[in-house]
Amino acid sequence: MYCLEILRYIGDRYEARALGGIFEHVGYEHRVDPSTGHRLVLLFKTKKKAAQHYDENYGDAMRPLNAHSTWRSDWHPVTKLAYAVRENHGVVAGCP
Secondary structure (H helix, E strand, C coil): CEEEEEEEECCCHHHHHHHCCCEEEEEECEEECCCCCCEEECCECCHHHHHHHHHHHHCCCCCCCCCCCCCECCCCCCCCEEEEEEECCCCCCCCC
């Protein structure tokens, strides 16, 4: 199973150097169970299905998620967010 990790692009080179990378983990694409209110990580059977979900929901002004064969989207120029397909290892969405 796969999930979509949400990443924040770190545009400041000093911050990126201090943190050791240009992306920071923000969370995972999730849904809220209406009966319990719990956040549940969205899971996909294939990488292709996860990328298709991104393309259909966020790809209006952006290239397809796997445009560069990296399974990571470009970062959005306004929100600074990018999405990456990750293998699920029992991750939970956590608290809001």
